[in-house]
Amino acid sequence: MADLEIRAKRRWKELLQSDPTVIYCEVLEEMRSRDERDTNRKDAPLAVTSGALVIDTSNKSIDVSFNEAKNWILSRRF
Secondary structure: OOOHHHHHHHHHHHHHOOOOOOOHHHHHHHHHHHHHHHHHOOOOOOOOOOOOOOOOOOOOOHHHHHHHHHHHHHHOOO
16 A cells, blocks of 8 residues: 555546546545544454555555555465
8 A cells, every 4th residue: 555645646537537626635635534434443344354465555556566565366276
C-alpha cells in the first residue's frame, strides 16, 4: 500500500480530470478519515493478516507492483 500522501495525490489528480476545483487538502483529509474509520470499525476492521504480502507501491509503477506480487505468489507454490 502506498503512503497516505501519495495515495491522496494520485486520487486528487484523478478527480481533477472531472472537477478542476477539487482541493488536495480535502482529498487528503477524506482519505485519512476513511483509513481511520476502516481500521477501527467494529466489524471486519482493515488489518494486515499474518503471512500477507504488503507491497509499498508509493514509488512503484503498476507493472513493477504487479510483478512483485506475481513473483511472490509463484514462489509460494502449494
